[in-house]
Amino acid sequence: MSEPAVRISNVTKRFDATVAVRDLSLVVPRGSVYGLLGPNGAGKTTTIRMLLDIMAPDSGSIEIFGRPHRDRGALDKIGYLPEERGLYKKMQVRRVLRFLAELKGVRVKDADKRINYWLDRLGLITPEKDWGNAKVDELSRGMQQKVQFIGTLVHEPDLVILDEPFSGLDPINSQALKDTVVELKHAGKTVIFSTHLMDNAERLCDSVCIIAHGEKVLDGEVVAVKEAQGTRNVALAIDGPSQDGVRTLLQDRRLVARADDQNRFFEIELATGADPQELLRRVIATGVQVRRFEMISPSLHQIFLERVGATGVEEGMSGHG
């Protein structure tokens, strides 16, 4: 039980001239929720695809539960939800799920039992209608997402990999997904998910790895990552009129290194050597109402912006995962 769920060592992948992933190493602890963070085009999907042996790395090695990922049956322990989701449209829901389960080596009899459990649990079997007998394209988008999700979990994988799982989900399915991730963790499973939404990651993940331009920026447990940044950040919430004074104040580079303006809330990174008391005095002096002024660890979002830089994010927006 000591070996990690995933160990990626010095993996590099090139596509023609561009390097998608450069010398990436990371360790995903067993039983953890692990976030693979980065802007679009950072190499998240490429990393996941190499992990699943959909693509071969040019160099480096990948281990899953202590065994090379190409070993027979290694992939059967993984459940994968790709960013671009889809099912056989003309096929009956139950038959699609049975097919996906069988591909992972589950016997038909066991598969049928689990499929019924999941269909029932996600509300696809109602007293009026058993959607399992319907064709996939007769289902609504939300229902198809549920079916896809069952397909990812039906073989009871020890490692679940979700690529941008929240993109395109409606709020209800999004909540169901969060609940399931937590539940999987409690059941001792390992969950890896990639996202560019830092808020989700900060709340859900035990550990993270931030990558940009195919290279690792930092990794580790979320708590440790944040502590390593020190508590040089200030959370400031304001209210009332005359907020312009505060915005002018935040331009003062002797006091403030960087400020994330979220309208009534600011996350402020103090300049080196600046005194937070000085900042508080001057904020009050602008005449604005202060609702909250607190020394905090920086959010993942702030760390991400600081380490990757706004340019990295902008560039990444045009590329693909």
Place this chain on the structure above:
Amino acid sequence: MGKMLVVFKREYLERVRSKWFIVATLLGPVFLGIITVLPIALAARTKSSEQLSDVIIIDATGTDLGARVSKSLAATTPGARAPRLRVVQAEQVPKEEERATHEVMNRHAVGYMVLDANTSAGKEMRYAGRNATALIDVGSIERIVRQSLLSQRLEREGIDPGRVAALTNVKFDAKTEKITDKGKEGASGLASFFFGYGIALVLYMMIAIYGQSIMRGVLDEKTSRVAEVVISSVKPDALLAGKILGAGMVAVTQVSAWLAMSFLMYQVRGPILTMFGAPAMAAAAVKIPSVAPLVGVALLLFFILGFLLYAALFGAVGAMVSNQEDVQQAATPVMLLLIASLIFMQPILLNPSSTLAKTMSWMPFSAPLMMPLRMALIAIPWYEIVGSILSVVVGCWIAIWLSARIYRVGLLMYGKKPSMRELARWIRMA
């Protein structure tokens, strides 16, 4: 191997369950039966036409020609209405014709014929009637008038009428037989012609239909994005293999069902033909050409290899493109290879031992269609058959190798259709 079987099973079951498959499998032999039985039934029906004697004969020759024709016509269909002979003067002919036309229009007769000086001179006769477009009827009338005129002339030359009847009674059908190296074969030349043509056509149909169906299946997995989930569980090579073998098995199932149903229909061909109004005798005309066991094995091999070759290519085409608009265009080169074989079928049917025929049956892409065709038509030396099979095996191997590489890379590539250069890079990359 295990996962390939899972893919195979899905591919096979989903296809066999489809409505199209069930309808095509059931209706195929019915259709085949109809196109086999209908001509025979029609031909038989026309041959025994009772309308032949139900005619008016306007005889303006001033001889007994009309009477002779009338007697012969009446003899063709005993029991039917006898011809009505009207001996008239030449100048009365137009009036008589008008009267006869009305009688035909009022269904008092099927038609009328005019025999005049031109007929006596051996130049022409005229016939008008409801059955004027039935070639066999008109042919029979012509023959009878010709024979009557001939016997009239012979008798005028002083030859004994009894002898005349014997001498002019000439009537024959051409019966053909095919000779091969092994001697005469039972089936007629025409039968093996149709047999060869039929086999090549069925092979072509199966390859075209199921090859393209694999192509659409691959494209469908790509566009629906299910491909990525599937290849996270099974290697692309096994996926492609499972798809091709699954579809191939469906083709085999369909052909087997067709053969079985055709055989059953052959067993009860008598009643079926009678049902269509053909005499029981006609049943003998429907023959199944015999196939030697070794030829059967060779045919099966050609079918399997040809199917694999084209299925692999079609599979690669499906993986190359990302949308329905591009796929037909991308499939054109593969379709051309296949259609080329079909276009050359005609000249090869006419001359199965020509250089063209030999060349086509050595090319891997056309051999699976051409060799069975030629084997049905003429006797082919064994080394040519073996050589042709080997050439298809090599071609098949290359096609599968190339296709697997294109498939592996193409499955996750979205965007516009790759150029030849990009395709070459994919092949190197995989």
